[in-house]
Amino acid sequence: MRALRIGLILLVILGGLAVGADRLAVHVAEGEIASKVRTTQGLESDPSVSIGGFPFLTQLVGKELESVELGVDSYAVRVDDQEGAVEDLTIRLEDVRLENNYERAVAARATGEGTLSYEEMQRLTVPEDSTFGVAWGYGGEGEVELRVTVMGQAVGPAMTGDITVDGDLVRVSVEDIPSFADIPVIGAIDGIDDRVRERVDQQRQLSGLPSGVEVEGLEATEDGVTLRLSGTDVILTGAAAPE
Known part of the structure; x- marks a missing residue:
């Protein structure tokens, strides 16, 4: 024993x-x-x-x-x-x-x-020398919120839109874009409504992920846009x- x-x-x-x-x-x-x-x-x-x-x-x-x-x-x-x-x-x-x-x-x-913050999304989708841009935020229920900005200040109503991915193309689309023609100052810009749509309806190419990894889906959250990878x-x- x-x-x-x-x-x-x-x-x-x-x-x-x-x-x-x-x-x-x-x-x-x-x-x-x-x-x-x-x-x-x-x-x-x-x-x-x-x-x-x-x-x-x-x-x-x-x-x-x-x-x-x-x-x-x-x-x-x-x-x-x-x-x-x-x-x-x-x-x-x-x-x-x-x-x-x-x-x-x-x-x-x-x-x-991984996450692309809304601050980063704004920086990447608006030219540095532009006084007319779009601020990003969380719109709730998986949507993004977009606000037109002039000189960094938000003007006009907030808009919500979908953010999707197709291959390496990231798309933002807003179904209902209100008219900005009656908004003080910005409404005087020629073709303002068309320019707003150009800013909020966007398509960007995303690349540089590790070899073999691609974006399977996108989800708007309170912290930013979450990339689902596979x-x-x-x-x-x-x-x-x-x-």
Whole structure:
């Protein structure tokens, strides 16, 4: 009986050491992945990285990780010819293949989300030198609120509209646009109603997301426009494979 107890104690100790070694290896690997993702994606700092699944060392030997979650505080994208910032970007990757002597990591599937703030949307959709613009906000029930601005001051009534995505094209559409012809000062501008529609009904091209990731949907929230992301064969680290 004493020998059995000693054997069980040794098994517990060895098991604890094995788990500790596995968790240490995960910590080291997460740091290594963060550094490589920073280089591959051109980030200013290392992203947060969390590797899922247990045991990790078995996954490493098999060259396939069950899951990896990335977090980036601010990720640079392109909106037409301007640089924009997607905040709080989170990407969850599944079935991550480790290739080319562990230098390249490719996820079979990915989902995620990030946010374009309303301040950022306003900056990206109104020319810097324009005194006539549009202020963005949350319109409730998944819609955006748009207000015409002159010299930074809101004029006229608020309008609500839908924001949708088709491929890499982001569209904003307002069904009912009131006439601004009777609004003091701004109403005197030639073709004001047509100019207002040009400002509020917009289409922009969004690009620059990680290779293999695309915008699946958009949702207006109190914090901004949330991008719902998905993808397949997403390159996590390393260059794309030659064709």
